Amino acid sequence: MKRFEGKTVVITGGNKGIGLAMAERFSAEGARLVLASVEAQVEAAADALKSTGAQVLAVLCDVTDPVAVRRLYETADATFGSVDVSVQNAGIITIAKVEDLTEQEWDATLSVNTKGVFLCCQEAIRQMRKSGRGGRLINMASGQARDGFIYTPHYAASKFGVIGLTQSLAKELAQENITVNAICPGIIKTDMWDYNDRVWGRMLGDYGPSELMASWVQNIPMKRAGTGQDVAGLAAFLASEDADYITGQTINVDGGLIMS
């Protein structure tokens, strides 16, 4: 019997990058999947997983829209009969000097990265309480939830916020068999990181493509960038019975880059 057979896992931002790697990991371990994102590309990602025999539902959902988020979790429950694990992974970043950072960028970043995590937790909890099966909430933070980087005060604030809401919900839900934990990825090679490499690279010096990333990787004790699979391994552990007694924690997946 596979570890997540009979369990339903919702993953926001599940169509690419870290979210897709987690989807692949959970489906390989038998989970039924609900993938949510704003672009129709999520349907192609779901189709690719279905072709491997997985049970997958794709839902278009903007995590900043409370009505859409409620519909996402109600649809997950109506389709598969429960919501057992919810991974709040959707996220955005922009990079700008303080004098250029707009109110719109600030609001959008906090809205997706922090409010979106909260709204998804709230609706997942509603379904988990209804089923009485308990559940696992896994929130995607960042190395920037430990140590704010230059030119991203809005992103750092949004990710520090994820740790705060994770701890608060963990305390509220501790007696309901619902655990809440956060993950802090370091440098993970995805579209988001390609953007970071390009824009930080331009702003911090005359770096060519991948040169900034290569120089930052030199600061990682393990001397390699991370992969979506590295993050997926931790998500699967936190969703498993092996993590029954772990809640309110924030764990780095970064090859030792940040040790606090």
Ligand code: NDP
């Ligand atoms: P990507 O840019 O590759 O993917 C981001 C995902 O979030 C996409 O699926 C995107 O969907 C989805 N998304 C964005 N906005 C919304 C929204 N309003 N509603 C629903 N879905 C949305 O990023 P990564 O895979 O790299 O990042 C995943 C998470 O990990 C993010 O929270 C990020 O902050 C965090 N992280 C990443 C690191 C890295 O080095 N890559 C480091 C630390 C943290 P769509 O394609 O439809 O727009």
